[in-house]
Amino acid sequence: MRRFFKQFSFPGGIGSHCTPETPGSIHEGGELGYSVSHAFGAALDNPDLLVAVAVGDGEAETGPLATAWHSNKFLNPVTDGAVLPILHLNGYKINNPTVLARIAPEELRALFWGYGWRPHVVEGDDPRQMHLLMAATLDRCLAEIRAIQEHARASGVAARARWPMIVLRTPKGWTGPDEIDGHKVEGYWRAHQVPITGVRENPHRLAQLEAWLRSYRPESLFDANGGLIPELKALAPQGDRRMSANPIANGGLVRKALRMPDFRHYALAVDKPAQIEAENTRPLGRLLRDVMRRNGDNFRVFGPDENTSNKLDAIYEVSKKLWLADYLPEDEDGGELARDGRVMEMLSEHTLEGWYEGYTLTGRHGFFSTYEAFVHVIDSMYNQHAKWLAICNEIPWRAPISSLNLLITSTVWRQDHNGFTHQDPGFLDVVVNKNPEVTRIYLPPDVNSLLCVADHCLRSSDNINVVVCDKQLHLQYLNMDEAVKHCTKGIGTWDWASNDQGTEPDVVMVGCGDIPTQEALAATALLRQHFPSLTMRFINVVDLFRMQPAGEHPHGLSDRDFDSLFTIDRPIIFNFHGYPWLIHRLAYRRTNHRNLHVRGYKEKGNINTPLELAIDNEIDRFSLAIDVIDRLPQLHVAGAHVKDTLLDMRIECRRYAHSHGVDAPEIRNWRWPY
Numbered sequence: 001m002r003r004f005f006k007q008f009s010f011p012g013g014i015g016s017h018c019t020p021e022t023p024g025s026i027h028e029g030g031e032l033g034y035s036v037s038h039a040f041g042a043a044l045d046n047p048d049l050l051v052a053v054a055v056g057d058g059e060a061e062t063g064p065l066a067t068a069w070h071s072n073k074f075l076n077p078v079t080d081g082a083v084l085p086i087l088h089l090n091g092y093k094i095n096n097p098t099v100l101a102r103i104a105p106e107e108l109r110a111l112f113w114g115y116g117w118r119p120h121v122v123e124g125d126d127p128r129q130m131h132l133l134m135a136a137t138l139d140r141c142l143a144e145i146r147a148i149q150e151h152a153r154a155s156g157v158a159a160r161a162r163w164p165m166i167v168l169r170t171p172k173g174w175t176g177p178d179e180i181d182g183h184k185v186e187g188y189w190r191a192h193q194v195p196i197t198g199v200r201e202n203p204h205r206l207a208q209l210e211a212w213l214r215s216y217r218p219e220s221l222f223d224a225n226g227g228l229i230p231e232l233k234a235l236a237p238q239g240d241r242r243m244s245a246n247p248i249a250n251g252g253l254v255r256k257a258l259r260m261p262d263f264r265h266y267a268l269a270v271d272k273p274a275q276i277e278a279e280n281t282r283p284l285g286r287l288l289r290d291v292m293r294r295n296g297d298n299f300r301v302f303g304p305d306e307n308t309s310n311k312l313d314a315i316y317e318v319s320k321k322l323w324l325a326d327y328l329p330e331d332e333d334g335g336e337l338a339r340d341g342r343v344m345e346m347l348s349e350h351t352l353e354g355w356y357e358g359y360t361l362t363g364r365h366g367f368f369s370t371y372e373a374f375v376h377v378i379d380s381m382y383n384q385h386a387k388w389l390a391i392c393n394e395i396p397w398r399a400p401i402s403s404l405n406l407l408i409t410s411t412v413w414r415q416d417h418n419g420f421t422h423q424d425p426g427f428l429d430v431v432v433n434k435n436p437e438v439t440r441i442y443l444p445p446d447v448n449s450l451l452c453v454a455d456h457c458l459r460s461s462d463n464i465n466v467v468v469c470d471k472q473l474h475l476q477y478l479n480m481d482e483a484v485k486h487c488t489k490g491i492g493t494w495d496w497a498s499n500d501q502g503t504e505p506d507v508v509m510v511g512c513g514d515i516p517t518q519e520a521l522a523a524t525a526l527l528r529q530h531f532p533s534l535t536m537r538f539i540n541v542v543d544l545f546r547m548q549p550a551g552e553h554p555h556g557l558s559d560r561d562f563d564s565l566f567t568i569d570r571p572i573i574f575n576f577h578g579y580p581w582l583i584h585r586l587a588y589r590r591t592n593h594r595n596l597h598v599r600g601y602k603e604k605g606n607i608n609t610p611l612e613l614a615i616d617n618e619i620d621r622f623s624l625a626i627d628v629i630d631r632l633p634q635l636h637v638a639g640a641h642v643k644d645t646l647l648d649m650r651i652e653c654r655r656y657a658h659s660h661g662v663d664a665p666e667i668r669n670w671r672w673p674y
């Protein structure tokens, strides 16, 4: 017992939750709310799998869990496995009753019936009777599940089924101490986690603890060495049938590599940089469509009602959106719904993320696209998954699983009519907090770089890849060959936008993200036009972690390379997609940090035109050019006239936006002039 106590939830030992170190586990308790969505993710495309999931009645009060009950409308009984939820109605949380335990039994039954389940109640407190009751109920549930599956599989037609679930009503702290010092423990919230405290200082409490533990008759369960007696040991199944050895719960063991088409095939022809516009995400939709075509049973695309909005709708040519609820005639016209669809859309970022995590944790692949401002809904799910992956990296028997690929689109800079509510690039600040071994952030500025990045992400393992790229029309910079080289390096000079070849530049301009890159280029052009003798270097950053020192992140650039690119003493104007301080956070140790001036989103949001929003946050071409004039001693006085002109242009652009509702044609139609 002493050895066990010093291992369980003890420094250097094993966690009190089902951690990654627990064989057979794909789900860490810790942050409650994801058990049901994880279970469904595991069951998708696993027709022979039954996932039994225990749900705390406290956990059931969380938003993510509450919405996940609807997952039963997204389970195809022909091609997916089954999920058997066991709602553990023990009545209490840490300090409170649970809501579901304090509503009338009919109300509870109606609630779950309304969610589409067939609830079976197992209720009591006599262990012997309860075991029998539970066994009989499990048999009944398994028979119901089999009947649903056999019926569906015989016809080959997926229809919505009323799957069984179990409501298990037992006392909290069941078989624990009845009461301590006159206070009720078993069957009350006091039983949570540690039912008897103060055992070190208080001999009476220690005696109570001993009496309680002896009530389980350990002498009849363990041998003299503390091992299970052979009769009990023999009850465990053998080999892969053991819960701990189920290969599905060590998903990398059953993972098959994705069959990938050649991403170059989807390339956009770009003859000269910054001359044509295209929607960055649309060709990616075609790539995903063909990934889906080649991987019909182990790849899914997830999105909260937004795949069409995010211009990824080419995927529907191969697979529709899974829909098993009612159909209406009008769905025929553009609904893109199907009973055997493989695209998962529900307006719950939580449920989608949970499904997706469950799907990859059990050895499959996927892709999730979501609006930038609302990806914050799953901040903490990202956190927990990143922790899981980081710990798994340290566990030799955990085989690599597919990376989680998150496309963050519909971004802050192009919320033309939606405005402030849809503007928030802060997810990146959350992402960088997590373990560098598992975190990746890419900001491809155009179609070809996005394709290249997406190909890399889909092939990778054990990472969370966050890709930021907007869906609207944007200028195109790189042909496919250039994009491959640029994305492979992750950061680099754009020669065609620089005029400092072979010399030290007067100033370094940097673009990171689509709109910030465009504005930094336009500022570069303005400066070159007004000050032809100015030497400028233009850098674009795709792989954000290149900004960190090599010792901090596996993608970090060496100080030598960083100094060479960013110089050691010239002003750097860094135009960034997100909140500006993030770049300082990454680059604070670099030699030239004191000359690094970052422009980014400063929470100045509203309904505005793209340029007006850029102006409000000072990432626009005029503000950047003025910044350079202010920072270069040779231009500080000599540049006064130009600065005045730029200020006039900025005022005029804002006036135009307010009177016409769009940016002036010379802004909308701006092209790189050299």
Ligand SMILES: Cc1ncc(C[n+]2csc(CCOP(=O)(O)OP(=O)(O)O)c2C)c(N)n1
Residues within 6 Å of the ligand: 030, 031, 032, 033, 055, 056, 057, 058, 059, 060, 062, 088, 090, 092, 093, 094, 098, 172, 192
């Ligand atoms: C999202 C979240 N909020 C709060 C907590 C803190 N917490 C840990 S256990 C618990 C009560 C859980 O009750 P229940 O789900 O009924 O589980 P039980 O221990 O009764 O089986 C709470 C609030 C948590 N782990 N996760």
